[in-house]
Amino acid sequence: GVGVLALLWTPFLFWWTLPHPGMTVTGRLLVGFIYLPLVAWAPLLAAVTLSYQRRRTGP
16 A cells, blocks of 8 residues: 555656746645645555554564
């Protein structure tokens, strides 16, 4: 699940660096606040999954 999420959302990081002459400042702001945080979802999910797995298999 983590790998799939990373593959789905990581391209938005590269999209953010490319110029978009037709996009308004408001559009760029919305992309920054709505879509780019989704990139963090995969590493956060991985961290929670590993933490849960360690807690379940620990002594």
